[in-house]
Amino acid sequence: MIKKTAEVVIEQDKEVSRILQKAAQQKHSDLESWEGAIRAAVLRAGAKALGELIWGIGCGRREAPMKCSCGATMDGKGLKGKTLLTILGPVEYRRSMFECPICGQSRYPGDEELDVVGTMRSPGLRRMMARAGSRNTFKDGCEDLRVYAGINVSAKEVERVAERIGEDMEQWSKRQRQDILRQEEPVRKGEDISIIYVCTDGTGVPMTKTELQGRKGKHTDGSAKTREVKLGCVFTQTSTDSKGFPVRDPDSTSFAGAIETAEQFGWRIYTEAIRRELDNAKRVVVLGDAAAWIKNLTDMHFPGATQIIDLYHARQHVSDLCKILFAPDEKKVAQNRIRFWSLLDEGRIEIIVQRALKKLPKNPDAKKKAEQEIAYLQKNKERMRYADYRADGLFVGSGVVEAGCKTVIGKRLKHSGMEWSVRGANAIIVLRCMMKSGRFEDYWEDRVA
Numbered sequence: 001m002i003k004k005t006a007e008v009v010i011e012q013d014k015e016v017s018r019i020l021q022k023a024a025q026q027k028h029s030d031l032e033s034w035e036g037a038i039r040a041a042v043l044r045a046g047a048k049a050l051g052e053l054i055w056g057i058g059c060g061r062r063e064a065p066m067k068c069s070c071g072a073t074m075d076g077k078g079l080k081g082k083t084l085l086t087i088l089g090p091v092e093y094r095r096s097m098f099e100c101p102i103c104g105q106s107r108y109p110g111d112e113e114l115d116v117v118g119t120m121r122s123p124g125l126r127r128m129m130a131r132a133g134s135r136n137t138f139k140d141g142c143e144d145l146r147v148y149a150g151i152n153v154s155a156k157e158v159e160r161v162a163e164r165i166g167e168d169m170e171q172w173s174k175r176q177r178q179d180i181l182r183q184e185e186p187v188r189k190g191e192d193i194s195i196i197y198v199c200t201d202g203t204g205v206p207m208t209k210t211e212l213q214g215r216k217g218k219h220t221d222g223s224a225k226t227r228e229v230k231l232g233c234v235f236t237q238t239s240t241d242s243k244g245f246p247v248r249d250p251d252s253t254s255f256a257g258a259i260e261t262a263e264q265f266g267w268r269i270y271t272e273a274i275r276r277e278l279d280n281a282k283r284v285v286v287l288g289d290a291a292a293w294i295k296n297l298t299d300m301h302f303p304g305a306t307q308i309i310d311l312y313h314a315r316q317h318v319s320d321l322c323k324i325l326f327a328p329d330e331k332k333v334a335q336n337r338i339r340f341w342s343l344l345d346e347g348r349i350e351i352i353v354q355r356a357l358k359k360l361p362k363n364p365d366a367k368k369k370a371e372q373e374i375a376y377l378q379k380n381k382e383r384m385r386y387a388d389y390r391a392d393g394l395f396v397g398s399g400v401v402e403a404g405c406k407t408v409i410g411k412r413l414k415h416s417g418m419e420w421s422v423r424g425a426n427a428i429i430v431l432r433c434m435m436k437s438g439r440f441e442d443y444w445e446d447r448v449a
Helices: 002-025 031-054 109-114 123-135 138-149 155-182 262-275 292-301 311-326 330-345 349-358 364-383 386-391 399-413 422-436 440-448
Strands: 075-086 089-099 193-206 226-240 246-248 254-258 281-288 306-309
Touching (some): 193 292, 193 399, 226 399, 226 422, 311 349, 349 364
Parallel strands (some): 193 281
Antiparallel strands (some): 075 089, 226 246
16 A cells, blocks of 8 residues: 555646746746646545555455344445545545345445445545535535535536435434433533523525415515514623623624424424533523514523513614604604613613503504504513613623524525525524534534544
8 A cells, every 4th residue: 555655646646847948948937827836746646645545445355244124134246436525526446246145135235434435535525615606605615615626516516416415414413402402411611601602583585486376475465575583692791891892702602593383393493502511601691682482482492591682673663653652753752762762771661551541542543553563562571671780790792693694694695596495594504603613523523432
């Protein structure tokens, strides 16, 4: 093996020498072409060296008989060739094939050892394609691979690999969630956490017509164009700044999300919080809007948590209330909006309600809308004590998860003209959540292990 590898190195040196000699004869310098030629030569040599390394893996006699999943002993069928596409280029290798005489299933021990069962692409290439497909459009991803790594694959190939890896990553994550739920002792990795935040939100993703059949939407004709992705994030806080404002701990934010029911998502974000050492937190804060599914999720999975309705959502409701109560006088709308916002910041919701009830419009439709906004404030007043939250040095806005809806979901899945299936969208969502949470490499390390 060492001798053959040395031969490859010598051959590589000869090819590079030929390139340098040719470059020396040129009248004009062309650094870019020299770079490309030398890189291509090195990659070809690397592919040859890799071929030598994997030659013989999965070949030869076995000490123990090869068993089929049905329990039968499999028969050897000789050596079968396979071309692997790697980050260095195509590599040829041969490995033993075994076939079950009962069910006809085939096995290649060499493929199993190299993690290339059912695929022509190496783990390194699949990792690069999955990353490229999760970060940009599949078309842009294949172009990036060609320019940055000299890898020629189609947009469809990037799509298939990225979605397959995403689905496999979801199964890996699901096994971890199940393991977490089976643990009797809390997850403890380090010191106690001062405050842990759980933030949740939803955002629509454009879907194919098949995925929207029978679903009601917000369009004038009642149709739907999107499906809601439920996204959650978990982060920690240890301190406040010199002015008393909360400071999010660096690199402490992780994400979890999917197109799924509120109940399913509840278990997803709960296990993510457990993984992030929820049980070691001195205080738990849940931030979000006033959606019923968020409150139900919080009551079920995070009892005892400090529940805070995002201040900016609350301000929007107060602003809408002022427009109803004081229209069409824009000056009064602006003046009372400022007054009501000040009361909201102080957590004095009852005073806002009292004043609003005295100003109810006579128009039945306007009155009904005003009463709905007032009911919103009355229902959620205990989750709007913003002065108390700020005195405790807590965040009162869900900007982290709202930014996540844009960067994790929108930046990749909401481009003009895009339409997704639930399966494809969820595969890319889990890829992006893992990448943004710093867990992408954990998945690949577990595959090797």
